[in-house]
Amino acid sequence: MSTTTDVGQGVDGALLAEVRGRLVRSGGVPSTEHVMQVVRECGAVLGSRALADLVAVVRAELLGAGPLQGLLEEPDVTDVLVNGPRDVWVERAGRLEQVDVDLGTAEQVRTLAVRLAAAGGQRLDDASPVVDARLPDGSRLHAVLPPVGGACTLLSLRVLRRRAFTLADLLASGGVAPALEPVLRGLVASRANVLISGATGTGKTTLLATLLSLVPADERIVCIEEAGELEPDHPHVVRLLARRANVEGVGEVGLPDLVRHALRMRPDRIVLGECRGAEVREVLTALNTGHEGGWATVHANTAADVPARLEALAALAGMGRESVAAQASSALDAVLHLRRDGGRRRLAEIGVVRRGGAGELVVVPALTVRGAGEAAGVAGTEGAGRAAGPGAEVDVGPGWELLAARVGLADPQVAG
Structure with a gap:
């Protein structure tokens, strides 16, 4: 029986299954000597090469991510999803297979799920059947035990890629339209306060890390996260990581606490990896002082949905709609919204944050990437007249002049 498409070839499947089963039942960490002893107990007679192969396969299965380890190490795999013992999927280049x-x-x-959760410092059992954990290599684990997960344990692994992407990389891949490059650089240089929005898996963290790499080297960045995913290419980054309560229910350090602590660490830039709860109050307060x-990043279906999302999160901290509108419109300058089209992640819209005629919080569209054909470049920039990315063009919205003024573009016009 093959554990992956290339692991375990040449190893007797029946013997492998028996050895693996005995080791799982015995518990503990299977050392090389322990595996060899179990092989002998099974009555197998193997040559030195066959024995070494069997030991390597068994240890690969029972240590690390076991038979999933090879998939996690593939450079183009971003997610590994387990629905059953023989129902495993990966995401490559934005597509599931x-x-x-x-x-x-x-x-x-x-057993694999329980061991991975333990490696991430979390408990997974019948009393706690759902877990989120960060593994030692930085990968994110989500696991659900039966019956909550149906008939079999469900595993979702999000692979952390340590490679730091550059803005040139995103331009080359079509993730960012060339006409938007000067705007993004301007947002960083002008020290604008920005939210990056999008659905799960649209590349919010990647874009955020890329733009943080543009921050001047003499500035101190304090990143506040739950999972420690941000890896900007910058010489002065410090990280504060949230911690869940232990099995006794003590020791929790939440994101709201970390935002308050970050203010005392002489930050030039405060970065929240994901705004998902009551910490939105502390973030808005910090940016208003x-x-x-x-x-920060936030989950939202469209840029226009960001105000409603902020209101829902702020309600968890006891903030009313009027208070959110007042603070957010004062604290935030722009929203960058990411979409996923046909497996490709791309920056689809840039909007400015304002209050509407009735005092409500709104995101006014400034630049929207859409359709096929040539982009309308931003006049006076290197992007003028060039394609906005494969099969895309840029539309200018009512918020463009406000955005252009904020980022310091000399000529807030769009070339036809």
């Missing part, structure tokens, strides 16, 4: 991986039995999938150049 099923892979030929055999995880054995449902019990072995559960002279802290410029702040960045």
Whole structure:
């Protein structure tokens, strides 16, 4: 039985299954000597090469991510999803595909999930059947045990890629339209306060890390996160990571606390990896007290939905709609919205944050990337007249003049 498409070739499947089963039942960390002892107990007679291969396969299965480890190490894999022992999927280049991986039995999938959760410092059992954890290599684990997850344990692994992308990389891939480059650079240089919005898996963290790499080297960036995913190419970055309560229910350090602590750490830029709860109150307060150049990400379906999302999150901190509108319109300058089209992640819209005629919080469209054809470049910039990316063009909205003035573009016009 093959554990991945290339692991375990040449190893007797029946023997592998028996050795693996005995080791799982015995518990503990399977050392090389322990595996060899179990092989002998199974009555197998192997040459030195065959024995070494079997030991390597068994240890690969029972340590790290087991039979999933090879998938996690593939450079183009971003997510590994397990729905059952022989129902494994990966995301490559923005597209899901099923892979030929055999995880054995449902019990072995559960054992793998429990071990991975423990490696991330979390408990996963019948009393706590759902877990989010950060693994030692930085990957994110989400696991759900039966019956909450149906008949089999469900695993979702988000791979952390340590590579720092440059803005040139995103331009070359079509993730950012060339006409938007001077605007993005201007947002960083002018120390605007910006939200990056989008659905799950649209590349919010990647874009944020890329833009933080443009921050001048003499500035201090304080990143506040739950999972420690941000890896900007910058010489002065410090990280504050939230911590959940332990099994006794103590020791929690939440994002709202970390935002308050970050203010005492002499930050030039405060960055919140993901705004997902009551910490929105602390972030808005910080950005309204002279802290410029702040960045955060938030889940939203469209840029126009960001105000409603902020209101919902702020309600968790006891803030009313009027208070959110007043603070957010004062604290935030722009929203960058990401979309996923046909497996490709791209920056789809830039809007400015303002209050509407009735005092409500709104995001006014400034630049929208859409359609096929040539982009309307921003006059007076290197992007003028060039394609906005593969099959895309840029529309100018009513918020463009406000945005151009904020980022310091000399000529707030769009070339036809």
